[in-house]
Amino acid sequence: MTTIHNLGFPRVGGKRELKFALESYWKGNASRDTLENVGVQLRKRHWDQQSGLDLVPVGDFAYYDQVLDMSFTLGNLPERVHGFQGDALDNYFRVARGRSAQGTEGHGCCGGVAAGEMTKWFDTNYHYIVPEFNTATEFRLDASRLLEQLAEASAQGVKAKPVIIGPITYLALGKSKDQSAKLALLPRLLPVYAALLDTLAGEGVEWVQVDEPILVTELDAEWQHAFNTAYHQLKVCKVKLLLATYFGELKENGYLAANLPVAGLHIDVTGSHDDVQPLINLLAPHKILSLGVVSGRNIWKTDLTAVLDRIEPLAERLGDRLWIAPSCSLLHVPVDLECEQQLDPEIRSWLAFALQKLDELRVLGRALREGREAVAAELAANRAALAARRASPRVNNPAVQTAVASIDPRDGQRDSAYPERARKQAALLKLPAFPTTTIGSFPQTAEIRLARSEHKAGRLDDAGYKKAMQAEIARSVREQEALELDVLVHGEAERNDMVEYFGEQLDGYAFSRFGWVQSYGSRCVKPPILFGDISRPRPMTVEWTRYAQSLTAKPMKGMLTGPVTILNWSFVRDDQPRSVSCRQLALAIRQEVLDLEEAGVRVIQIDEAALREGLPLRRAEWAQYLDWAVESFRLCANGVSDETQIHTHMCYSEFNDIIASIAAMDADVITIETSRSDMELLDVFKQFKYPNEIGPGVYDIHSPNIPTQEHIVRLMRTAAKRIPAERLWVNPDCGLKTRGWAEVIPALANMVAAAKTLRAA
Ligand code: GLN
Ligand code: ZN
16 A cells, blocks of 8 residues: 655744744743744644644754754754753754844843854755854764654654654755865764664654755765765664655666665655656665655645556555655645635635645545545546646736747847947946945835835725835935935835735736745745736836936936746746746836836846746756746846846855856846955956946945945955956945845945045045
């Protein structure tokens, strides 16, 4: 009989209970007992919700992050938090969030501590706390967290399968602080893993899920070898290991994975089935093959009939050796579609969140055990929903499809090359040397948020809302004129979020109310759902921008989010390639760009904050992604005349691998994050001979510190050693919406003063 199991469950709770409990604990408004009690209740509920599965994950719950949990389990705490006298959970939060020396927040007290670095978990929008290593790193088992959760689970009668991150992925995801080779730590790490597995065996555990998603990436020989070393050493342990891989295919690592001495292997087959046959041929006859057949990454219903068509013959062949599961942990999808009673029922009928995905799994399990007839009604309903989605006029817009099919490569091409455009723009804009600007948003004050929520709730009418926003825009313009900035922005008061704002105005997008997904710690995001062909029924930003421009004689920047970023921060369609959805978005934003130009806006910024994060896990696939991403940007931006200045903005600081693509976007001006890297990242622009203008961010907007004029002058002089001064702009790292006016005004005053000093020199 086929075993059905789950790899992990969203931990924050359908109503974000964990978020609120954490935040009130951190503020000192709730006790540790209260917080821990919420943890207990959530685990209990989540295990209940997984009833009927043959194996249920335990240990997937974390107060902040599963990788940080693993660091604590392995006793790998950064040096700076060693010897902490308070409670272990407080120490855990110290690593997760850092603590300022004066800070009174929270519990446990004592001394400032830097937060652990955070980075993206593979190609998801979840962020983990990076394990820190150095040559002296030692490991020591602390299985207490897992054992507690295991005890809770067994008291509840849960068929528990503890989940841990495997040793090779753990090392691969960490960072060596002294440049020493991480793999040199393996001999010290493995005994701790062995002790952990034996401890679990002592508790009567049969199966342990060991996550090694690094196996879906390209591995050097060294790392491949490390897999063999590790699992040969761990094979003596008295538990069965299910080696779990996800987020892609094993491809060339298939042979390695199939031959590791583990009892079972889980693979993600939602993208392609190419791995399956070769693996079946390679796997020793006693090994389990677990197939991830329900996507843990998107919110669409699974085509259950198509899955059965594929796996029934495998079940026949493999018998008990076939298991099925979601492709990966359900951490990356919202909890329960049932909460979405306000969502359009037609669209809702196409979706499945975590609980619905588990139902799908139960149906598949029954079909395999009892035959399809046993679930005929469920399968018929599933087929009907999928057919309705395929045929829906909400999904298919022939006009959009025609427009995409008739894209002409010249649409992405400006009339003239950059030098010619730069001359024309300079003549028109008459900007000084080292022009100053900001990235778009100004402080989102309490009044702005109140007006927005009152408007959403229907207590403030459209006219009242418009007046309130115009007052904010007028304030931003006044402040910028007083500061003597050169290119102004309207301040984005009317935007709650740089993707949602556009999604709400585009056809083809839907919004959930509770579709929260953990981004990091207590922070959750609610990605919009891109379900259909994208079109723009009417202008989205023109009126606000036109109003802002009417208040000043200085150039007002039109402010848009780019197609690649909108795509990368949404739940996207599974019925067409991402590249196609991206082109549709590009055409819609292009119309907005052209309307802004038509309205007399001379400078238009198109933010691509998430372009880099869309890079595929395998380098071999990068070029293809970058091709369509850059093409989409060009398509949306380059329909304007030479005189219109196109800006783009990217708030990150790694351009090494993508500089050619950045240059190919051909924006007249790019503003980037640089302040924390001391302008070093401009080296790659210099080496590449990046031809257009650059605004290297001169101060970090994440910090409340006010940069001094001297500091900014020094940074810009450093920048001018790499990029010719006549192509440099002066601006902050990113938007200012999270700061207060009291910080923004002096910071920008120093920035403008610095620009004046530079001009005078
Ligand atoms: N224009 C946006 C802002 O200023 C850009 C935000 C971003 O890059 N993340 O808020
Ligand atoms: Zn930014």
